[in-house]
Amino acid sequence: MSRHEAVSDSAEARRGFLAKLLAVCCGGLATLPPLVAGAWMILDPLRRRGAAATFLPVTDLASVPDDGIPRQFAVVTDRVDAWTGFAAEPIGAVYLRREQGSDTVEALSATCPHAGCFVEIESQGKCFRCPCHNSTFTLDGRIVAPSPSPRAMDGLECQIAKNGQIAVKWQNYYTGIAEKVARP
Ligand code: FES
Missing domain, CATH: 1.20.5 (Single alpha-helices involved in coiled-coils or other helix-helix interfaces)
Structure with missing residues (x-):
C-alpha cells in the first residue's frame, strides 16, 4: 500500500x-x-402527594332526616389532572346519617374498602351491601361477618355550618387492607 x-x-x-x-x-x-x-x-x-384532604360542601341538614337511615350524596368538586381541568365533576359519594333528635351527622364513604365498588343500601334499608362480592355492613358502617371486606366502611369528618350546610372532608383510602390508610 x-x-x-x-x-x-x-x-x-x-x-x-x-x-x-x-x-x-x-x-x-x-x-x-x-x-x-x-x-x-x-x-x-x-x-401532589402532600395535597391535604379538603372539606367539600355536600348538602344541608334538612336533606338528612333524623331517622337513622343513611342517605347517599355525590361529592362534587372542580378537578385538575396533569393536563386538564374539569369543572364540578363527581369524585365520589358519601352516606350521611342522623339519629333521632340529633344535630350531629355521621359520614361514611360509599367506596367499599374491599376493592372499591360502590356500597348500596339493601332493599329493606337494614344494612349496606356491596354488589361486587357481597360485603355487608351495619348502617353505622361496621362489618357484618362473613364479609370479604378487610375493614369497616371508612368514616369521614363532617362539618355543619350555622346555615345548616354540611361539608365532608373527602378522602380516598387504600382498599384491600385492614388499616385505613389515606391515598394521596
Ligand atoms: S368490592 Fe365490595 S365486596 Fe368486594
Whole structure:
C-alpha cells in the first residue's frame, strides 16, 4: 500500500467514525422528549402527594332526616389532572346519617374498602351491601361477618355550618387492607 492510499484510508475511517458518533448523538437526543414526558407523568402524582384532604360542601341538614337511615350524596368538586381541568365533576359519594333528635351527622364513604365498588343500601334499608362480592355492613358502617371486606366502611369528618350546610372532608383510602390508610 502506498503512503497516499494509507492516508486516504485513515481519513475515510475518521469520517466513518464521526458519522457514527453523530448518529448516536442524534438518536440519544430523539429519545429525550418521551423520556422526560414519561418521568413527568410518573412523578406528577408524587409531586401532589402532600395535597391535604379538603372539606367539600355536600348538602344541608334538612336533606338528612333524623331517622337513622343513611342517605347517599355525590361529592362534587372542580378537578385538575396533569393536563386538564374539569369543572364540578363527581369524585365520589358519601352516606350521611342522623339519629333521632340529633344535630350531629355521621359520614361514611360509599367506596367499599374491599376493592372499591360502590356500597348500596339493601332493599329493606337494614344494612349496606356491596354488589361486587357481597360485603355487608351495619348502617353505622361496621362489618357484618362473613364479609370479604378487610375493614369497616371508612368514616369521614363532617362539618355543619350555622346555615345548616354540611361539608365532608373527602378522602380516598387504600382498599384491600385492614388499616385505613389515606391515598394521596
Ligand atoms: S368490592 Fe365490595 S365486596 Fe368486594
